[in-house]
Amino acid sequence: MAIPPRQETLTFPPSQAALLAPYLPPLSPSSSSSSTPPRPHVTLTYATSLDAALALGPGIRTALSGPASKAMTHYLRTRHDAILVGVGTAVADDPALNARIAGAAGIETQPRPVVLDPRGRWDVRDGARVVAAARAGLGKAVWVVVGAGVEVAAGRRAVVEGCGGRVVRVGVRGDGGRFAWGDVLAVLWEEGVRSLMVEGGGEVINSLLAPSGNGFVDSVIVTVAPTWLGQGGVVVSPPRTVGEDGAPAPPVRLADVQWCPLGEDVVLCGRIQR
Numbered sequence: 001m002a003i004p005p006r007q008e009t010l011t012f013p014p015s016q017a018a019l020l021a022p023y024l025p026p027l028s029p030s031s032s033s034s035s036t037p038p039r040p041h042v043t044l045t046y047a048t049s050l051d052a053a054l055a056l057g058p059g060i061r062t063a064l065s066g067p068a069s070k071a072m073t074h075y076l077r078t079r080h081d082a083i084l085v086g087v088g089t090a091v092a093d094d095p096a097l098n099a100r101i102a103g104a105a106g107i108e109t110q111p112r113p114v115v116l117d118p119r120g121r122w123d124v125r126d127g128a129r130v131v132a133a134a135r136a137g138l139g140k141a142v143w144v145v146v147g148a149g150v151e152v153a154a155g156r157r158a159v160v161e162g163c164g165g166r167v168v169r170v171g172v173r174g175d176g177g178r179f180a181w182g183d184v185l186a187v188l189w190e191e192g193v194r195s196l197m198v199e200g201g202g203e204v205i206n207s208l209l210a211p212s213g214n215g216f217v218d219s220v221i222v223t224v225a226p227t228w229l230g231q232g233g234v235v236v237s238p239p240r241t242v243g244e245d246g247a248p249a250p251p252v253r254l255a256d257v258q259w260c261p262l263g264e265d266v267v268l269c270g271r272i273q274r
C-alpha cells in the first residue's frame, strides 16, 4: 500500500480572511461571466522580496512567505477552482499545489493544479508531489496545458492520466512560443473553471502583467517579505511598452489598494488601474 505524503495543516483566522474578501471571486459563482468571451475570475498572487525577486535564481526554490502569509496562500487556494503555474515553476519547485489548511475538508475544496507547458518539456514522474497529492486524495489531479501539435511522451502522459489528470491542448500563438492568455482562459472556462489563481513563476507573471495580459487580471494579492535576495534572482518586472507616438506607455499601477501586515510580511491587495 502506498504511504500517503506527510503534510502540515495551516490555519488562517476568519478576521484576516475578511480583509481579502473584496479581492476574491464570489463564493457561489454564476455560470455566466460578465466578460466577453467568458473567462474565469483571475487572481494574480505571489510572494516577493524587497528587490522584486520571486526566487534566488532560476530553478531555486526559495521560501519568502512567513507562516501567516503562507497560511493565507493556502486559504486563497481553497477559494479558487484552479491554481496555475508555468513549467519553469513545476520543474524548479516540484510543488504540491494543494491547500494544506484547516477547513479544506474534502477534495471539493481543493483547487485544480494547472501547469502551462507549451512545448511539453515537463518530465513529470510518479514521485512528483502534485501527482502524489492526487493519488493520496489530498489534491485534485493536475492538468498539463500543452501546445496543440505537441507530442507528450507516453510515459509522462501515463503518469498524468494515471493519477486522474489530463493533457489539455491550447494553440500557441503568443510571442516566444507562449500561450495567449485569452486562449488559456477560454479553454479553462469551457472546462468549468470559474476562478483561477495564478501563482507564478517569473515568466508567467511578467507576461500576465504585460499589456497583452493585464486586462485579464481581476485582482492582485502580493506578499512582500522583509528581505533582499540580491542580484541574479527571478524578478517580477513586466516589459515596458511604447505607444504609437513612441512615448512610453503608462506604467501598470494598482487601484483600490490595501496593505495588510501579516506576521513579518505585508500583503498588498489591489486591482489593476484601467
Ligand SMILES: NC(=O)C1=CN([C@@H]2O[C@H](COP(=O)(O)OP(=O)(O)OC[C@H]3O[C@@H](n4cnc5c(N)ncnc54)[C@H](O)[C@@H]3O)[C@@H](O)[C@H]2O)C=CC1
Pocket (backbone or CB within 6 Å): 045, 046, 047, 048, 053, 054, 055, 057, 058, 059, 060, 061, 062, 064, 085, 086, 087, 088, 089, 090, 092, 093, 116, 117, 118, 119, 174, 177, 178, 179, 180, 181, 199, 200, 201, 202, 203, 204, 205, 207, 208, 234
Ligand atoms: N515566490 C513566489 O511566490 C513564487 C516563486 N516562483 C519561482 O519562480 C521560478 C520559476 O519562474 P520561471 O523560470 O520564470 O518559470 P515559469 O514558472 O514562469 O514558467 C515559464 C514557462 O511557462 C510557459 N508559458 C506558457 N505560456 C506562457 C505565457 N503566456 N507566459 C509565460 N510563460 C508561459 C513557457 O514554457 C515558459 O518557459 C522558480 O524559481 C520558482 O521558485 C514560482 C512561483 C511563485
Ligand SMILES: Nc1nc(O)c(N)c(N[C@@H]2O[C@H](COP(=O)(O)O)[C@@H](O)[C@H]2O)n1
Pocket (backbone or CB within 6 Å): 046, 047, 061, 062, 063, 064, 065, 069, 070, 073, 085, 089, 090, 093, 094, 095, 096, 097, 098, 129, 199, 200, 223
Ligand atoms: N506564497 C508563496 N510564498 C513563497 O515563499 C513561495 N516560495 C511560494 N511559492 C509558490 O508555492 C509553490 C509551492 O507550493 P507547495 O507548497 O509545494 O504546494 C511554488 O511552486 C510556487 O508556486 N509561494
